[in-house]
Amino acid sequence: MSKMVGDNFADGIMALPSFPVVLVTVDQNIMTAAAFHFYSFNPASVMVGIKPDKYTHGLIQEKGEFGINIPTVDMLDKVQICGSLSGKNENKYAKAGLTPKRSNKIDSFIIAECPPVNLECKVVHRIEYEGSHSWFIGEIQQVHLAVNYVRDQALMFWLGQFRAVGGHLIEGADNSELFTVSFRGSEA
Numbered sequence: 001m002s003k004m005v006g007d008n009f010a011d012g013i014m015a016l017p018s019f020p021v022v023l024v025t026v027d028q029n030i031m032t033a034a035a036f037h038f039y040s041f042n043p044a045s046v047m048v049g050i051k052p053d054k055y056t057h058g059l060i061q062e063k064g065e066f067g068i069n070i071p072t073v074d075m076l077d078k079v080q081i082c083g084s085l086s087g088k089n090e091n092k093y094a095k096a097g098l099t100p101k102r103s104n105k106i107d108s109f110i111i112a113e114c115p116p117v118n119l120e121c122k123v124v125h126r127i128e129y130e131g132s133h134s135w136f137i138g139e140i141q142q143v144h145l146a147v148n149y150v151r152d153q154a155l156m157f158w159l160g161q162f163r164a165v166g167g168h169l170i171e172g173a174d175n176s177e178l179f180t181v182s183f184r185g186s187e188a
């Protein structure tokens with residue numbers, strides 16, 4: 001049985017399960033974001049939602065690029081520091097004890113302590129729609145992926161609750177479309 005919750009349609013958003021936590025790096029700053037999703041396999045691109053009043057918002061607009069760094073559960077304190085201080089006043093690499101690492105294809109740093117996954121992205125589009133977040137679509141220029149990467153240790157967040165991704169339930173779903181990725185120039 002379901003119930004109607006009246007005119008507050010944001011309740012529908014509050015009810016959503018959880019979102020992946022990423023550390024967005026631009027120039028010399030780091031910002032925690034949970035408004036994050038992949039956008040396309042071909043070209044490989046991701047999207048991140050940043051509120052216009054964030055220091056990071058102006059930096060992304062100025063630089064036209066960002067790094068996506070995937071933290072693990074043992075980095076929760078660093079995630080909270082990067083999600084509460086502003087890079088306008090603080091050096092978050094120093095405050096969180098994180099190490100800036102040179103990127104290959106963008107000017108901005110990526111985070112050395114996030115070896116499972118770092119993505120170097122160029123902004124190709126900003127969604128122009130009046131809402132709480134600006135969504136920047138970034139085409140991936142370079143991927144750093146740890147060889148022993150497992151996603152169980154990744155973090156999720158929503159409404160004040162952090163969760164670990166945890167183990168998977170079944171080995172595979174019976175739908176080949178979910179596994180077949182066609183990349184630019186491939187026949188698949």
Ligand SMILES: Cc1cc2nc3c(=O)[nH]c(=O)nc-3n(C[C@H](O)[C@H](O)[C@H](O)COP(=O)(O)O)c2cc1C
Nearest residue numbers: 032033034035050051054055056083084085086087
């Ligand atoms: C778990 C978590 C998730 C967050 N997700 C977002 C987000 O998706 N978009 C956003 O604009 N701010 C988000 N924030 C808030 C920013 O990270 C926070 O305001 C930060 O201090 C902004 O940094 P800046 O001023 O250096 O840009 C999140 C914070 C936390 C702790």
